[in-house]
Amino acid sequence: MSDLLRLATAGSVDDGKSTLVGRLLYDTKSVLADQLDAVHRASADRGLSTPDLSLLVDGLRSEREQGITIDVAYRYFATPKRSFVLADTPGHVQYTRNTVTGASTAQLGILLVDARNGVVEQTRRHAAVLALLGVPRLVLAVNKIDLVGYDESSFKRTAKEFAAHAGALGYADSEVLTIPVSALVGDNVVERSGNTSWYTGPTLLEYLETVPVEPDPHHVPFRFPVQYVIRPRTPEYPDYRGYAGQVAAGTITPGEEIVVLPSGSRSIVERIDTPDGELAEATAGQSVTLVLSHDLDISRGDLISVASAPPVVADEFGATLCWLADKALRPNARVLVKHGTKTTQAFVTELISRFDEQKLSSVELPESLQLNEIGQVRIRTAEPLPVDDYTASRRTGAFLVIDASDGTTLAAGLVGAPLPVRDAFNPGP
Template structure:
């Protein structure tokens, strides 16, 4: 049984990200024969080689513009590991899509063009990964062939990027840099003889062997209630269960839990799945919990481990990644979606905004524009059981929604 790695890719326009993803799919034999034939027919490569980026940029609009627009999920596997790859856009106006792709990633692959080095969008993507607590980053210094396989070029870029990620809080063992040529194939799947000065792993070697941690696996138990199950059948006349996804931790029959936000306590009497009853459930499992007491629980409630339940609050501070082209202006009425519960809210103030280039905080900016990251104060109409994002990511994160249009305006993390 192979384990699973969720990764996201990001890079500036024309850094060759789509070609790199295409190369991974092609060299791991994850491409069907008819797909490859279609790519070869559509390929516009001047040297007659197939344009592997066409394996990724499948939308007609993307092909016409030569850029990736939407987040696309690719699935491939090797004998050592299975992969879910979120391929995110590179253009600055689609940075918000990068937030979506990186939100569940255990590792991020950032690309830079060896001829251009670390640019503003590289810094922005690294800041997004740090904001979302993506635990590991790979910097792929692409198009090393166009830089004549120059070790000095690679070393300079690697040092500049490591200085930036160190300032963002990453340690040396959490960041790996690899010189690659996605077009030629250097150090993507197979080692390259043209980089004798590089003795590290290929990109695929690293992806296959990097330690994988399941998000929130070791965190305290959290269970947002999705719906209440009442079959009302003759076989189960008194059945009442609470269905949802285990968002964090583990729960077992007999565990004491707290129902939030009202604070009622009870114990877990049973755990059901379609296949039958089970004694425990862990993060990522969709189950129905039966409780020992008949309580007034509805969709939007949160069941939490009794010994480590968060406090339900109506005022809190958070980090926001603003994703909408309509600027954030404090005082507007908005919606906050936390788990399965949506409440009316207002952002009462903006404390500061992150300068992507310097990583300094600009105090009292007054507003947040699209792609800005800042710290804000929020008031909600109903108490929300919020964890600090560093403690439990699932219940320490939320969305900000436009109440009229229904658009997602921002992704938020509780704490700083």
Template structure:
């Protein structure tokens, strides 16, 4: 079974994200012949001498007409080495919320910059969002290198500029890789370019195929929100089904049931294919416990020696996704893991200025795309970790009770940990 890498693209308008994604799909032979023919016909109609590979990604009519990406476009492709789920996110400032959506499950992000302009405001904005969401690895893809004559000094200067930004946002030096590419021509995307003999690093696809895919949650303490209780009266079987959100669970492990607080040990870890000796983050399993404990959907099984805190007072960071503004005192629903509870919004804290990557004075209300600190009080106590420590139990959603629409993505604590 091949590994799966979930990654996202981000960058400013006209940096060539959709063309880069189209190039990846085209050069890995991940598109059908009729799709290629349709792109070729559309490109001829536009008076282009070469296929416009962005048309393989920009599917909405408004996107094609404006030449921009509006919605998150998900694409699935594979190579003999690995399978990929790619989220192509918009570049416009007003679609920052879509970048939050696309990057929220990414294990790596490809951040594009135009070789002619280098690091710009939108680069800083997207880098801040990726750092906020704790995306563990970054690729800085310096695109359109053909338009600056493959100038090595200019490309190295851009890489150095971005390295300083990434470091200030908390990215480790070995978590950021810089690759010079031309999505239009294909330089260093799938095949190595003869125009950059001075570049000795991997191609973009080569890096995507070789980068470790172990999520940071793999080494974190065990957490598993209970999705369903499985009972079989004939055999007196009782198990608790869910997906391991972080860490590893094994028979004999001491666990605590939260928010109740009862402790017990794991009697077995079952799947449809039989019992397991261990199950890690991302694996869906049924856990049997040694003791008969009152446990239901919405509860969390956690490592007894490293349990999350249980609280109904949350100091969190919100990424506001709705056209409807958020004001203090709003009564909403909060979904955390498999539990949904009522919540009251308290005071709004400082807002993140993504242009300067710093916090500014608290707003009176949150508008669409705003990112700010906020205090929340939930009706039920929740077992939570800081998002910077464990994303699975540190993330939540705010939901509009009348419509069920998602209003905000929430992160417990301040993942950026910036000084005001």
């Protein structure tokens, strides 16, 4: 079992995401005394008799004033069994882009619904985004169960509807758990509730502490986007040439053959340097400097891969886009694509289909992609890029689409089509 779980919360407005996260922090004693004092003061200023635990997460002043979550709030807490990195993401439709950000590294997603409303449009949208990003497990927290009198039939109705939607998105029954909770009073969050004797499953924290978590996929072939070329040219290091960056996937050891893409030049890893000395092995997430046996023409934006299993080098490929901009995407749009450490000009040559996350169907040849819509496109880049399918490697299968005129992010892009609607949604690389 992994000792670290990365999770993200999502849900519709006022479903209680921030309160739930605050309850987790509060009941696991992960709140500093000065933070708790600040929450008590802010709650008293609002005329509340009990602390508003959502204030532990809604850290921005504008969020506290409006009573909503705007940005992704990252929180870190731990129990004796596991450590957690939690991203609390916004519920408003216009902030779906931030949900994409928060869920992009999650190993589990917690979707909240109001027990009075059940599964709503935003629930289905967020579930589709989590499926798109390859989040492997989902928890549906049916919150505010106290406001429906702890009604079992209401809970089961919501659980059944969501299970059907998640199943259509490709989740197995074992990958989805539904829990009745009240974040406000603490039912089934950390402590088991006597008000839901009909529920025999784990509390939310019990599940988070015990759910199997797939480790980072070290079986993915080695990928290393070059960030910087180090050439000190000092008397101490007259001939030193190293290539610095963060390992995006896989592992590498001295003596292994590598290939530099897109050029195709080959060499051998001579050693792996860090500020603390040489390493016998570098793995995903580590920042290192590779020293090679040959002097090659390598610069920022190149990708070093293990020679035995390189990615595809392509200047045209199919991709899934989650469109994040108010300005609509139309065919032949000129954009920038940022993949790893490389940014290049590109055209979105074709809009193949738009995914309807409510009906779980695809619309052929749409005229545009609007804010928060998901679609399959074809992209042609000015320079070839070494890309993996997103389902094989999250880091080297993902990219950003950027507005060439002002540098704003337009879309999150995934090479290939990880959504389960594959008939018209899979043009391939």
